[in-house]
Amino acid sequence: QVHLVESGGGVVQPGRSLRLSCAASGFTFSSYGIHWVRQAPGKGLEWVAVISYDGSNKYYIDSVKGRFTISRDSSKNTLYLQMNSLRAEDTAVYYCAKSMSPRRLVEGFDPWGQGTLVTVSS
Amino acid sequence: VIWMTQSPSLLSASPGDRVIISCRMSQDISTYLAWYRQKPGKAPELLIYGASTLQSGVPSRFSGSGSGTGFTLTISGLQSEDFATYYCQQYYTFPLTFGGGTKVEIK
Numbered sequence: 001q002v003h004l005v006e007s008g009g010g011v012v013q014p015g016r017s018l019r020l021s022c023a024a025s026g027f028t029f030s031s032y033g034i035h036w037v038r039q040a041p042g043k044g045l046e047w048v049a050v051i052s053y054d055g056s057n058k059y060y061i062d063s064v065k066g067r068f069t070i071s072r073d074s075s076k077n078t079l080y081l082q083m084n085s086l087r088a089e090d091t092a093v094y095y096c097a098k099s100m101s102p103r104r105l106v107e108g109f110d111p112w113g114q115g116t117l118v119t120v121s122s
Numbered sequence: 123v124i125w126m127t128q129s130p131s132l133l134s135a136s137p138g139d140r141v142i143i144s145c146r147m148s149q150d151i152s153t154y155l156a157w158y159r160q161k162p163g164k165a166p167e168l169l170i171y172g173a174s175t176l177q178s179g180v181p182s183r184f185s186g187s188g189s190g191t192g193f194t195l196t197i198s199g200l201q202s203e204d205f206a207t208y209y210c211q212q213y214y215t216f217p218l219t220f221g222g223g224t225k226v227e228i229k
Contacts, residue, residue, distance in 0.1 A: 035218075045158075045166065045209055047218040061217045095165055100177075106213040108156040108171035115165055 002026040004096050009116030022079040022096030029077040033099040036081050038092035053103050086120045093117050128221030134229040140198045143224045145210035147191040154214035157195045161206045
């Protein structure tokens with residue numbers, strides 16, 4: 001069964017850093033692109049970043065470019081999101097989500113992890 | 123950036139009703155559109171991709187249609203688990219974007 005489990009969320013002060021992890025199981029991790037999507041409290045969904053199946057391509061939403069870095073370690077079946085210079089507006093539940101088809105960067109997202117909450121506050 | 127207008131934002135309906143949710147794009151995206159259902163406190167679930175293809179395991183009461191700039195999600199016969207929030211998403215170009223969501227509540 002395909003499973004994604006995020007971790008690493010918490011409360012952090014503005015300007016500080018945090019690294020999120022997404023542990024994958026139940027599928028060939030090295031064959032799929034993986035995304036980060038966030039949801040601010042009571043708000044809608046916002047796509048954040050994607051990394052291709054082999055790590056060679058990465059795309060970000062403009063608001064996090066230069067601050068966030070997506071990466072993956074296929075030896076550990078784990079996706080990461082390094083978040084630097086955090087701002088109050090980065091406060092959200094962060095989900096990782098798998099592209100539904102192998103080697104395709106974008107298509108439907110299936111499945112999603114349960115999410116991890118990041119709160120940026122002084 | 124492709125802007126998406128999802129309507130209505132709130133829909134009141136009764137179990138068994140047929141409901142339609144609309145999603146309009148600021149530019150042509152062919153059929154690069156997906157629909158998700160998000161139950162309260164849970165992660166979103168993929169319902170439809172390619173504008174009209176039902177994801178495996180999704181009940182047939184869900185259907186999607188449209189291409190270009192106009193799309194709809196139809197739920198034929200609302201079940202209790204369908205009272206949730208629905209999002210459309212375009213994957214035609216980066217940045218990927220979602221509609222603002224439609225909350226389906228019990229009338």
